[in-house]
Amino acid sequence: MKVAKFGGSSVADAEQLEKVARIIQSDKERRIIVVSAPGKRFANDVKVTDLLINLGESYKENRQYERELSLVVERFRSIVTDLNLSDQVIDKIETEIKNIFASSEAIYSKLEALKAVGEDTLAQILSEYLTSLGMNARYLNPKDAGLILSDQPGGAQILEESFDKIYRLREYDGILVIPGFFGYTSTGKLVTFSRGGSDITGSIIAAGVKANLYENFTDVDSVYCVNPTIVNNPKEIATLTYKEMRELSYAGFSVFHAEALIPAVRAEIPVCIKNTNNPNCPGTMIVAKKEIQTGENPVVGIASDEGFMSLYISKYLMNREIGFGRRLLHILEDEGISYEHTPSGIDDMSVIMRANQMDERKERNVIKRIKAELKPDQVHVARGLALIMIVGEGMQRQIGTAYIATKALKDANVNIEMINQGSSEVSLMFGIKEEAVNAAVKSLYQAFFE
């Protein structure tokens, strides 16, 4: 069986929901459907979840909220009307929201419950719509689906015990429509995942029911092998391993929340990114392992990201001092700074980190402590660093990838500030000056993909 998750733009209006219905209908394996709340229909449109948050704000501050409430209701009414469904569900929304406000819960719990109304209502509308088309579909509340979450409003985590219950969803015949983004604590309180949490719900359910495939329907045909704002219509990626996706998603590539995939990754469920507006396009598969054909391009993607800095420390005979590196990292940790990489020479080491973590005050503290505690010969900071990540599991076995990459950078007249390859051999990383990123990425793309 397949679990299919449809994102906000896929359920933004009746027209989109018709596409969704056709997609579900076209494959009997699509047995469990997870939906987001309706997203934007056009550039300046407002997502339903944001309408609900505005409504919550007004309520919280004891302002009039009739207008905000009607915006939510009307958004759903237009969907229901265009799909020729009864408007019972519309009345239900108003009562539900009023009940939330009337309840004796703490204000933050009320706002949590309010945020979830978008997904919950849309799931009910979709199941009703599918039924009206003659499909055997039913709405299932996350509580009945078995999603027991930790009591962390806005950042809840799935509890292990949930998975056994979720597995039993296999026993249902017909199609289940489950709202994403929220679940319930063991005491029955509604809690939401972090924003964009419908991806998390889909991934949890796919893992729980041990689906053959987790389909994530969005509005792009597939994942591109390089940032399309730097290279015009770049090649699409057919298959990515989890590892490759992680290495790419790290440097600027936002396939989707890495956390969202954890349950699917742990259960080794293959994931497919597909386009609701072009369902015949195969999309991009994300899998645990893949066969690499000899002769095949060892590189699957090139990611780049700016806004890094490096902290350089040198000290004669540094490498004789056991604990030097550890003590340096401890100083950064005390300041709550996480680092990306630590390239090192014999008597020096650099720490590469995101520059936004280190304001001037922190920089002063860190430098002061390093001087006092590590007594280095030199310590200084360089900002304006960009990282470029060349990713592909094939690189492990193929000789010459580093040669092709360094040649491309030389040809683009880019000076390499830093190279890091070696751990997994799934990625080859370069540090360069931010100004040089576009030239570097273009040249690397040509070298590996043209």
Place this chain on the structure above:
Amino acid sequence: MKVAKFGGSSVADAEQLEKVARIIQSDKERRIIVVSAPGKRFANDVKVTDLLINLGESYKENRQYERELSLVVERFRSIVTDLNLSDQVIDKIETEIKNIFASSEAIYSKLEALKAVGEDTLAQILSEYLTSLGMNARYLNPKDAGLILSDQPGGAQILEESFDKIYRLREYDGILVIPGFFGYTSTGKLVTFSRGGSDITGSIIAAGVKANLYENFTDVDSVYCVNPTIVNNPKEIATLTYKEMRELSYAGFSVFHAEALIPAVRAEIPVCIKNTNNPNCPGTMIVAKKEIQTGENPVVGIASDEGFMSLYISKYLMNREIGFGRRLLHILEDEGISYEHTPSGIDDMSVIMRANQMDERKERNVIKRIKAELKPDQVHVARGLALIMIVGEGMQRQIGTAYIATKALKDANVNIEMINQGSSEVSLMFGIKEEAVNAAVKSLYQAFFE
């Protein structure tokens, strides 16, 4: 003024000492001479310091030691005779050694004093010889030279207060001959440096008197840009910076003890490695800074060393865990393991270390703790790793060095396990399989030097 240090092979016998005298005579700037004890005259010869250590052993174990004693004495007698010097000094040795044995000092202090007899005697012989040649030379005991050391027999450290006193050696006219390898504690007890400590004495005195040059006379014309056992008669290095020397000396290149140079490095005294047997050869200069001509080869040397291993750890979302790397390094530190490099991907990191530090028991402990404390998805160890270090300060400004290097490795069909560049940009490091070292180094040498 110049401080000239002559190593064991340079003072092994009368013939060598005649060369030394000519070298001193040929340059009025050579005002302070530091000497080792006589070294080997031929392959199977025994160094005087080893003869003294054997003598000490016999004495310590209450064995007959006449034979060992006579070996020491005869060694010096032949030198004195061949140089036509009076043999007073010879009688002095015997009495001195007997006094050491007769003293009320603890046994370890007696052995310390005994070890120093070789340098001390040779310094006296040399000054006498220089005088016999009409030079204004005198022997100066390290105590009178001002070498006050910490009370760490066999591993003594110079005390800061020494340097002011040493500076006053400038006031002497004529040539001072000072024995290397030992000094005295503030309470007047003789203590030695680590083995090979004459280099340390020379470097300390050069720094103390603020010499224009510290000459280190050995039996090689200069430092080679690559290991001569891998590449036949490779190019010689004319000038090295301290930094370059450190990067090279690290991976197999033994110019000399890095520690020995510290005083000279801190005082920015240029060092010259020269050959006693070929003094007209300019040798290799080691300096604080050097001008890099544009178009000049940015690489000064290629070093390689085997016997490394890597410890690989991967964990999904590792980079979100602040302190992960620090905790890993702490585990190694607890086992007394020092590491060389830590290349990292987004969800994995490797620690590169010398394999001899990690026996099977330690490996089990480390892996056990990593699994228990860091809960990684994967952890494993790979041995048989070699590091190749391409060194040159010029690499910072020159684009394309990494390209030349990776091309050379590709041409030699060498797979790159790891690349590390980035901290100082004085070196570019590759990790490869040990079997591939010779092919890799030969190919890199061709690419950069031919």
